[in-house]
Amino acid sequence: MSPSPRKLEIISVASTLFKEKGYSAVTMRDIAKAMGIKAASLYNHIKNKEEILTFIIISLAEEFIEGLDKVKDSKATCEEKLKQIISLHVDITSRNTNGMASLNNDWMHLKDQLDHYLVLRVEYENTFRDIIKEGINNNEIKNLNPDIMLFSILSTLRSLYIWIPQKEDMEPALLASNLSEILLKGINK
Amino acid sequence: MSPSPRKLEIISVASTLFKEKGYSAVTMRDIAKAMGIKAASLYNHIKNKEEILTFIIISLAEEFIEGLDKVKDSKATCEEKLKQIISLHVDITSRNTNGMASLNNDWMHLKDQLDHYLVLRVEYENTFRDIIKEGINNNEIKNLNPDIMLFSILSTLRSLYIWIPQKEDMEPALLASNLSEILLKGINK
DNA sequence: GTCTATAACGCGATAGAC
DNA sequence: GTCTATCGCGTTATAGAC
Numbered sequence: 001m002s003p004s005p006r007k008l009e010i011i012s013v014a015s016t017l018f019k020e021k022g023y024s025a026v027t028m029r030d031i032a033k034a035m036g037i038k039a040a041s042l043y044n045h046i047k048n049k050e051e052i053l054t055f056i057i058i059s060l061a062e063e064f065i066e067g068l069d070k071v072k073d074s075k076a077t078c079e080e081k082l083k084q085i086i087s088l089h090v091d092i093t094s095r096n097t098n099g100m101a102s103l104n105n106d107w108m109h110l111k112d113q114l115d116h117y118l119v120l121r122v123e124y125e126n127t128f129r130d131i132i133k134e135g136i137n138n139n140e141i142k143n144l145n146p147d148i149m150l151f152s153i154l155s156t157l158r159s160l161y162i163w164i165p166q167k168e169d170m171e172p173a174l175l176a177s178n179l180s181e182i183l184l185k186g187i188n189k
Numbered sequence: 190m191s192p193s194p195r196k197l198e199i200i201s202v203a204s205t206l207f208k209e210k211g212y213s214a215v216t217m218r219d220i221a222k223a224m225g226i227k228a229a230s231l232y233n234h235i236k237n238k239e240e241i242l243t244f245i246i247i248s249l250a251e252e253f254i255e256g257l258d259k260v261k262d263s264k265a266t267c268e269e270k271l272k273q274i275i276s277l278h279v280d281i282t283s284r285n286t287n288g289m290a291s292l293n294n295d296w297m298h299l300k301d302q303l304d305h306y307l308v309l310r311v312e313y314e315n316t317f318r319d320i321i322k323e324g325i326n327n328n329e330i331k332n333l334n335p336d337i338m339l340f341s342i343l344s345t346l347r348s349l350y351i352w353i354p355q356k357e358d359m360e361p362a363l364l365a366s367n368l369s370e371i372l373l374k375g376i377n378k
Numbered sequence: 379g380t381c382t383a384t385a386a387c388g389c390g391a392t393a394g395a396c
Numbered sequence: 397g398t399c400t401a402t403c404g405c406g407t408t409a410t411a412g413a414c
Contacts, residue, residue, distance in 0.1 A: 006397090021297060024213035028390060041393080041398045049390070093211045105294055108210060147356070148367045155348035163340045178337045185374060195379085217408065230380045232409065381414075389406070396399075 003055070010035065015098035019161075023053055023106035025027045045161045051108060056099045059074050061120045063092055068127050078135030081178045082153075085128065089157040090176040093164055100161035125150065153183050192244070196234045199224065203241045204287035208350075212242055212295035242295060243302050245288045250309040252281055257316050267324030271342075272369045274317065278346040279365040289350035301349055314339065342372050 003011070008024045016028040028049055047053055056153040067088040071081050093100050107117055129150050135141035141149070158180070167175070192200070201222045206215040217238055221228040235241055256277040260270050282289050296306055318339050324330035329339070345368070356364070 004362050014289055022211055022213055022294070025298065027388080029388085037397085038399060039390080040400080043391070044397055105211070109214065144370065147282055148364070149371060151348070152345045152368065152371050154345040155352075158347070159340070159344035163344075167336070175337070178334055179341065181331075181333065182338055182341050183365075216406080218406090226379085227381060228408085229382080229410080233379055238408070379414105381412100383411085383413100385408105385410075386407105390404100392403080393401090394399100395397105395400080395401105 010042060010045055010057055011052055012098075015056055015096070015102065018053070018056070018106060019098045019101035023102060023109050050054065050111055053102060054110060056102045057107055057110060057117060058113055060092065060096065060099050060103045061117055063087070064124055065120055067092070068124060072127055072131065072171065078131060078138055078140045078183060079133050082135070082184060085131070086157065086180050086183065087176045089160055090172050090179070093160040094172045097161045097165050104158055125154070128154065156183060193234065200241055200244055201233055201287075204285070204291065207245070207295060208244070208287045208290035212291060212298050239300055242291060243299060244319060245291045246299060246306060247302055248298055249281065249285065249288050249292045250306055253277070253313055254283070255311055261316055261320065267320060267327055267329045268373060269322070270320050271373060274320070275346065275369050275372065276365045277369070278349055279361050282349040283361045286350045286354050291338055291352065295345055299326055314343070317343065345372060
């Protein structure tokens with residue numbers, strides 16, 4: 001079943017605080033105060049603090065996997081696929097910059113779903129790497145170490161959550177096209 | 190005066206734990222246990238927990254400022270300067286991957302020195318951006334949004350602390366030259 | 379320099395009134 | 397659905413013995 005509106009509100013408020021101070025430094029009292037209620041009242045909507053973090057991280061991770069699978073299965077060129085991945089990151093991050101902070105920095109505080117998260121992350125990186133390797137075989141991409149290329153591009157994409165809120169005036173589509181130019185011309189032959 | 194060996198040992202052990210779980214989730218008991226002593230004993234060497242974090246972050250931030258100032262004042266081409274900056278990051282990060290995690294993720298928990306840190310960070314980014322702009326004026330670098338180029342390169346360099354420990358077999362010099370190829374060919378005309 | 383003991387406080391979470 | 401009150405435990409940090 002899908003979360004109630006009130007639960008989603010808690011998750012949204014918590015995301016904002018988690019981005020500012022990190023999951024561990026945010027207390028249930030902080031979250032409650034930001035919502036104008038008492039900490040005990042939060043437990044009518046959520047099981048515990050961990051559940052909030054789990055929801056934030058797992059739903060984002062699954063959104064990325066889903067998006068990447070569509071890209072993988074398309075019949076586009078490798079360059080087109082990479083541009084689609086860049087747009088995927090800009091798109092998801094623009095809609096949830098706060099959650100992206102937890103996805104990047106707070107995943108190690110997952111308990112029940114830590115293993116699940118790690119599987120998703122490895123799966124994502126493997127699929128991404130395969131697309132790069134496909135480009136190398138196609139002669140679309142320079143024959144350099146694919147791990148370094150993956151690391152370089154993914155580091156930039158994973159940091160978008162810090163940068164996008166500082167550039168609210170920039171259109172996501174424009175950002176994606178500028179990023180594609182910068183990231184890909186370092187890869188294209 | 191410079192810190193005693195025992196104090197440096199505490200800072201080193203704490204850095205490792207801060208990288209694994211983040212500053213807020215690491216307790217003084219965790220640090221003490223990792224050193225084989227009791228938490229109370231730590232206070233013979235350090236003032237409080239915050240002092241450990243402050244030392245880790247400020248000394249790294251100053252090392253970066255110092256390194257960047259040397260690059261800025263050199264008479265190299267812009268491309269050469271950027272390669273030197275990449276080497277600077279690879280070098281500092283290779284020597285202290287644990288501390289780099291705190292520099293990236295725990296700076297908001299600084300108290301006394303938070304403002305100082307923020308000044309250093311802005312100063313670093315401004316100097317870096319000026320070098321990029323210089324390259325645009327020199328026709329060495331594509332005339333794209335310098336903020337996006339700065340963000341893209343710096344995001345990758347700031348994420349090196351995650352990646353370097355996974356690739357211990359890779360020579361820092363080789364990593365720096367591969368990164369220069371990938372990062373700069375997306376900028377060079 | 380490390381220890382035990384403890385102060386002073388904040389934490390996540392629960393019970394039960396309304 | 398929110399509240400007050402509270403439990404049980406963990407937190408940083410200090411005092412004082414050795």
